[in-house]
Amino acid sequence: MGAQPTVSDVAVAAGVSRQTVSNVLNSPGIVRPETRERVEAAIRSLGYRPHASARRLRTQKSSTIGIRLDPLTRDGISGSVLDRFLHALTEQADALGLRVLLFTARDPEDEIEQFRRLSDAADVDAFVLTSTFHGDPRTEWLIEHGQSFVTFGRPWGIDDMADPEHLWVDVDGRAGLRAATEHLLATGRERIGFLGWPAGSGTGDDRRAGWLEAMRAAGTVPEDELAALQEEAEDGVTPGADAMRRLSARFGGAVDAVVCVSDSLALGALTAAAGRLSVIGYDDTPVAASLGISSVEQPLDEVAAGVLDLLTGAHGGRVQPGAGVGDARHRLVVPHLVVRDGAPLTPPR
Template sequence: MGAQPTVTDVAGAAGVSRQTVSNVLNAPEVVRPETRERVQAAIRTLGYRPHASARRLRTQKSSTIGIRLDPITQDGISGSILDRFLHALTELADRQGLRVLLFTADDPEGEIEQFRRLSDGADVDAFVLTSTFHGDPRTEWLIDHGQSFVTFGRPWGIDDMTDPEHLWVDVDGRSGLRDATEHLLSTVGNRIGFLGWPAGSGTGDDRREGWLEAMRDSGLADAELQRLEVAAEDGVTFGADAIRRLESQAGGLDGVVCTSDSLALGVLTATGGRIPVVGYDDTPVAASLGFSSVAQPLDEVAAGVLELLTGVHGGRVQPGGDVSDPRHRLVAPRLVVRDGPPLIWAR
């Protein structure tokens, strides 16, 4: 009997990416009908068994994935992204006969204690981590203890994109902020400011690079670009204070891009909507108030996480293993353009 067809085989036969095949299997509603039909035809022709990939976890003790339930954020805006990811992950896992166990922890050390408790008690077979950062002790502990896991977020170290130690799925924030900046450059003018988080945040630094790339391509010198950016902690109040500082130092702005919808909302509250703004995360706040934002395709992220947990990798990097399937998934975000809110805060 020949080797069983793989996701890669199906992708090649259908002329699509592995991620698209995974979406057809786990989240068909996010795939265009004609593409979905082509993939399904390839599955039938090759005799691929869509749910065989979950067997690795099902043969363990609990068929359960553990994930930390993050604390509620003060403004309740940015936290909605992880809530939506959790919902997508739970829904897709259920379709594969897997369960998601939620737990809480106040900090990384507390999360590690939960890892120890849940793994010792055989309550979970694998973990999903969110909010990764450089030098993350959680990933180090899981690797040292031979646990299966995938992170939503890169390791943010020297070797981000090809890190050999663990499996990850992330959204390409650089391309998202670049698209947002290019949109404003083409519609409102060439003085596009940036409100970001303090340096050292891997996610924030990555998004800032997208703004920088677009602005440099527009012809502005680095000395001028320094006047067009301000860093602030995440939050509506911080965003409002930051835009006042940015306007003061920039001497005029045509528009602003932000690393979060919380900062973007701060811009709106401080300026009354007179400065075009683009946020990041496309939260319900952005949709209800009508400002543009970069959307993270969380169904694709969740599908990628489960693919790495249940597929050929089984949630672990195999030292010296010859596995052709990539250990990482970098998902492209989408700019959602809206007309902007009315000047309801105008003074």
């Protein structure tokens, strides 16, 4: 028996995008009649049909959700975020009578193999994905194979941002770093630096945009200086300290404060600045709390609740037409800035 046709096969046959095929399958009312008829003809011609397992959550028959257990991080700081999310998800799933099955994978390709194995054996009825990234192949595979899933994180850099078959919940990192920067500006800081991950990280770029919006709105630094106020580093305390030293050397110590895309970078910045600088991190990890570092808190209980709602509610891991809820396919949760007195808040120079 040959391979079953996929959504992509239908898209090619009909001369439309994969997202258009998804719209015809899930929200046909938003597709022009002539386009819908062309897609439906391709579906009939190819004999395409969604995988049966994709319907189980929708009909309330499933009881198991699969999620990869992320590897331990070297500094043990940033990894605690996903650990807390997993705890919240498991606790809330249990209250709904659902089980969470953990599995490991070396990389995205290995994770896809795990999807295949678990779905073929009917061990799980849906998946929750974390750590989404530009060009993520995992979501493509799940959509093409008709699997129910929700991602914690937006589909960065691929054709899924508004795809009705890709349900996602994310935290508004742009709003979080904007709030952190605005807080520092309100305390009299003017030259506020930014420590981020290398460009191309969807999450990191989104948080960088929040800092940039706040700085441009404040106008305390000329536009041509904003690029010089940014430093990139791989996540970790030591890279954060090195990036802070580079930033300080560039301005001869005339940086009032820094906001960072993670608590790991924030701790490194604080170490390099030897307590002479205001620093705000991101993730509000236990390390930040214990050291008194201000940080942006991700409301992981809300994220877990959103993920489970999309999996077990009217959507069942997929979109149901006529759900009656505006943009219910995607949830963007607002984070909270936690200001602590323990972080150095020296008077601006």
